[in-house]
Amino acid sequence: MLLGAGAAVAWAASPARALLAQIAPAPLPRNVEALLAQLTPAEKAGQLTLMAAAWAGGAATALNPAGAAANFDGQLDEVRRGRLTGVFNGNGVAMAKRMQTVAMTEAPRNIPLLFAADIIHGFRTVFPVPLAEAGSFDPDLARRTARAAGAEAAASGIDWTFAPMVDIARDQRWGRGVEGAGEDVLLSRLMATARVQGFQGTRGLAARDAVAACAKHFAAYGAGEGGLDYNTVDISERTLREIYFPPFQAALAAGVPTVMASFNEIAGVPATANPWLLREVLHDEWQFGGLVVSDYTGDEELIAHGFAADAREATRLAFLAGVDMSMQSGFYIKHLPDLVAAGEVPMARLDQAVRRVLALKVALGLFDDPFRRIDARREKTQVRTKTTLALAREAATKSIVMLKNDGDLLPLPRAGQRIALIGPFAQGQHDLIGPWNVYGTDAEAVDLLSGVREAVKDAALVTVVEGAGIDAPLPGGIDAAVAAARAADIVVLAIGESQRMSGEAQSRSDIVIPAAQQALVAAVVATGKPVVVLLSTGRGLALSGAVLGAPAILVTWFLGSEAGRAIADVLFGVVAPSARLPVSFPHATGQQPYHYGHKNTGRPNGPGPLAEYKAHYREFPNDALFPFGHGLTYGKITYSALDLGGGVLAADGTLTVSATVTNSGTHAAEEVVQLYVRDVAASITRPVRELKAFRKIALTPGQSTVVTFTIRRSDLLFVGVALKPTVEPGRFRVWIAPSAQAEGVSGDFTLA
Numbered sequence: 001m002l003l004g005a006g007a008a009v010a011w012a013a014s015p016a017r018a019l020l021a022q023i024a025p026a027p028l029p030r031n032v033e034a035l036l037a038q039l040t041p042a043e044k045a046g047q048l049t050l051m052a053a054a055w056a057g058g059a060a061t062a063l064n065p066a067g068a069a070a071n072f073d074g075q076l077d078e079v080r081r082g083r084l085t086g087v088f089n090g091n092g093v094a095m096a097k098r099m100q101t102v103a104m105t106e107a108p109r110n111i112p113l114l115f116a117a118d119i120i121h122g123f124r125t126v127f128p129v130p131l132a133e134a135g136s137f138d139p140d141l142a143r144r145t146a147r148a149a150g151a152e153a154a155a156s157g158i159d160w161t162f163a164p165m166v167d168i169a170r171d172q173r174w175g176r177g178v179e180g181a182g183e184d185v186l187l188s189r190l191m192a193t194a195r196v197q198g199f200q201g202t203r204g205l206a207a208r209d210a211v212a213a214c215a216k217h218f219a220a221y222g223a224g225e226g227g228l229d230y231n232t233v234d235i236s237e238r239t240l241r242e243i244y245f246p247p248f249q250a251a252l253a254a255g256v257p258t259v260m261a262s263f264n265e266i267a268g269v270p271a272t273a274n275p276w277l278l279r280e281v282l283h284d285e286w287q288f289g290g291l292v293v294s295d296y297t298g299d300e301e302l303i304a305h306g307f308a309a310d311a312r313e314a315t316r317l318a319f320l321a322g323v324d325m326s327m328q329s330g331f332y333i334k335h336l337p338d339l340v341a342a343g344e345v346p347m348a349r350l351d352q353a354v355r356r357v358l359a360l361k362v363a364l365g366l367f368d369d370p371f372r373r374i375d376a377r378r379e380k381t382q383v384r385t386k387t388t389l390a391l392a393r394e395a396a397t398k399s400i401v402m403l404k405n406d407g408d409l410l411p412l413p414r415a416g417q418r419i420a421l422i423g424p425f426a427q428g429q430h431d432l433i434g435p436w437n438v439y440g441t442d443a444e445a446v447d448l449l450s451g452v453r454e455a456v457k458d459a460a461l462v463t464v465v466e467g468a469g470i471d472a473p474l475p476g477g478i479d480a481a482v483a484a485a486r487a488a489d490i491v492v493l494a495i496g497e498s499q500r501m502s503g504e505a506q507s508r509s510d511i512v513i514p515a516a517q518q519a520l521v522a523a524v525v526a527t528g529k530p531v532v533v534l535l536s537t538g539r540g541l542a543l544s545g546a547v548l549g550a551p552a553i554l555v556t557w558f559l560g561s562e563a564g565r566a567i568a569d570v571l572f573g574v575v576a577p578s579a580r581l582p583v584s585f586p587h588a589t590g591q592q593p594y595h596y597g598h599k600n601t602g603r604p605n606g607p608g609p610l611a612e613y614k615a616h617y618r619e620f621p622n623d624a625l626f627p628f629g630h631g632l633t634y635g636k637i638t639y640s641a642l643d644l645g646g647g648v649l650a651a652d653g654t655l656t657v658s659a660t661v662t663n664s665g666t667h668a669a670e671e672v673v674q675l676y677v678r679d680v681a682a683s684i685t686r687p688v689r690e691l692k693a694f695r696k697i698a699l700t701p702g703q704s705t706v707v708t709f710t711i712r713r714s715d716l717l718f719v720g721v722a723l724k725p726t727v728e729p730g731r732f733r734v735w736i737a738p739s740a741q742a743e744g745v746s747g748d749f750t751l752a
Helices: 005-013 015-020 030-038 041-047 065-069 072-080 092-105 130-134 139-155 175-179 185-200 237-244 246-253 275-285 301-305 311-321 331-341 347-363 376-381 386-397 448-455 477-487 515-525 545-549 563-571
Strands: 049-052 086-088 114-117 214-218 258-261 291-293 401-405 419-422 462-465 490-496 531-536 552-555 637-643 654-663 669-679 690-699 704-712 730-737 745-751
Touching (some): 114 347, 130 185, 139 185, 185 246, 185 690, 246 258, 386 563, 419 477, 448 462, 448 490, 462 477, 515 531, 637 745, 654 669, 690 704
Parallel strands (some): 086 114, 214 258, 490 531, 531 552
Antiparallel strands (some): 654 704
């Protein structure tokens, strides 16, 4: 599976010969091609070496501590010697200008440097974490926030961002799910497309406000065993092609010029040294012409994997497998020249990788103007503008999911009510922007207390009590919280995870609200006062106990620069909640990994009570507490009048299906109408449901709208027995529904 029969034989006989047969150099402008011919092997290896900036920006040193060991003067000397292609997560224009000046005036070949950064969900203006934004079910919103983030980054000297992360995440224990679009393939594909288009803009990569995107992590990083970061992955090629590959294919179709190899192994071969993955699939099958970069020390980690004996072998394996650029290990600059001299790495392969790097620099306009994005005036004037902050507020409001609203407790009145804000996230400049943001800060973000006091008529009626720490109780905290609750008319309880509980290396073995906060919730709910729970989180949580006793629950994730104002907008009905869950919230941690599109098994329990010898846990059914796609509005939404358009889909035709969606409530609402399909019987067993389309519609009170979808044969394709896309005639179940578990309206159609 990892190589393919013919290539496996060739590679075993001669890795270099197998590789040379696949090299097809991309053309470069004549002057750059001439420059390439002048480079020594060491200088070529320098073009393939990317390091963390010694003069780091923002939180970069904390996020990548190994980079702190470098010395800026020493890094400048590496530039002078042609041993460095660029740096990442540096300290803005001042740093970039000094380094680029050295490259263009003191280095022997005057090749411009490349400046990269982790711009995951915003630069100085911070947008909701990507998982939250995926809940908007609004790809255009993701495109607009990526466009704003890319423009801000470009205004600060950055050419390349290590985003978007397009990994499917079906185990909520995995901390890096916060950087992606959740568990569904269709939603992840659409968000991947939107984010690539947003970062890169519409005027070409050479535009001063464009940054090159990077699709990561190739591949199946989110499928690590036990939800443990960096862990082993052992899945079928069919699952790769059906679940984990499509978001990368969408990113490539959108024009992404770079791909990052993942840390994990697949079936015993680390992705960083996997020729089947990086050459046969990515370059040969998909015709990707861009460059592949390792993740942070990914090539070095081949040694710890037990795949390479030493640094030299790790370099050879990663480079021949298809990793063009080495990030942070320094292995390529140390070992590639000698490997080429010894004949273990073909010069043609070295030239191929350098061409890919130089082609990216050409596309970014750096050979025309190496300082095109290095502009101190733009750095000061084109970040955190009124426009970008307004967009951050819009994106945050559109990312909030309302899980429940018993008795229509929400929206809250803006006047005449005493409100107690309670919990570790009720106030303060902390845990607002979310994990893995290098340049934004919590200190520049709006907290919940500030947002609520701005929104109400009389700020004096708002009190705030911490009640408990995130992980530990506070002396007298619960007593103070209970007293505040009793003195209030309404309690807003802000609880959940810190932003350090999500992100890289932040897998959790138990995805619950910490015990100290659970005790706080139980005490406050016991007062009998109306309680609105706000959940800070970067993953789907297993909610239990008193939290579920609160009449209203909002998932507020980590919403970025305008978090407090956005939450207040939804709390007080300025904006109605419109987001839906991009991941399932399970009954318990023990269900992980769980996703809505699971297989039925030969012993499904079916509707009704739990039965013996059926596929379920002892404690609960094999479903989610709050499923993918779930989310309420301030309206009252019903589905009716399914129309299957005759119920037969011709092999070369289309089938139009529709339903009537009605808002019978007194508030305007936005509804995400979702189309799910199940192939009832096929040569490869199919999931119980698959999302095929969705539409977001606005409904005024009392309004009904007929929502129509068109189904084509191509929508029903799956990876068949021969590992090729196929579809088989037969019966299909279709739902038009508000979530992956809701019945909505449903019926059958036939593919002829």
